[in-house]
Amino acid sequence: MAKESTFNPEYQASNTSSKVVAALERLSEAFRVLLWQEAKQHGISPIQVQILTFLLHYPEKVRTVTYLAAYFNMTKATVSDAIKTLESKNLLSRKEDKNDNRSHTLHLTREGRVLGKKVERFANPMLEPVKNMPPEKQADLLENLLGLIKDLNDQLIITPQRMCFNCRFYEKKGKGHYCNLVQSPLRSADLRVECPEFDPGK
Structure with a gap:
C-alpha cells in the first residue's frame, strides 16, 4: 500500500484531494x-517587486509598513529592510503622518512608478491560460479558490484577506452569494479578492 502523503505519486494517483494540493504547489512554484526572474532582471528582490506593485494601486491609508507586513504575511523587520533598499535606490519615499510623527506612509518616486509598471507584468504568463478558459470555468475556479483562502484564513495560516467571504456585508444565500452593502445578489464572477468597501465587522 502506498504511503499516505500528498507528495507520494502512488498515493496521489487514487486521491483527488492530494492531486489538487500537489497542483496548487506547482502553481505556487x-x-x-516568475517573481524571481522579474526581480533579478531589475536588480531587486521578489518582495521589492511585490511592494512596488502594491504601491502602484493601493490608497495612501494602507501604504504603511504594518499593513504591508500583514498583507504579505511577513515580519515588519523584513518589510522595513526591503523598503530601506528601495529608498536607497530612489524608488520610494516616506511621508510623515501630520498627527503622529512616528508613523508614515510610503510613496513611489517617478522612477519607482516607472519600474513598478514594468515589474507588475511578472504574472502575465499565468494570466493568459486563465483568460483562455471559458468564463463560467473562470468563475467556478475563482469561487473555489476564494473558499480555499477563507479556510486558510480561518486556520490563521495566512492573514485574513479583504475579500467577499470575510466581509460583514457578504451573505451566503442557498447556493448563491449576496452583498448587503449594495443589496444585490452576486454571481461567482462578481466575487472580489480585494474590495475597497471591505468591512470585517469585528
Missing part, C-alpha cells in the same frame, strides 16, 4: 519562478 511557477509564481515564485
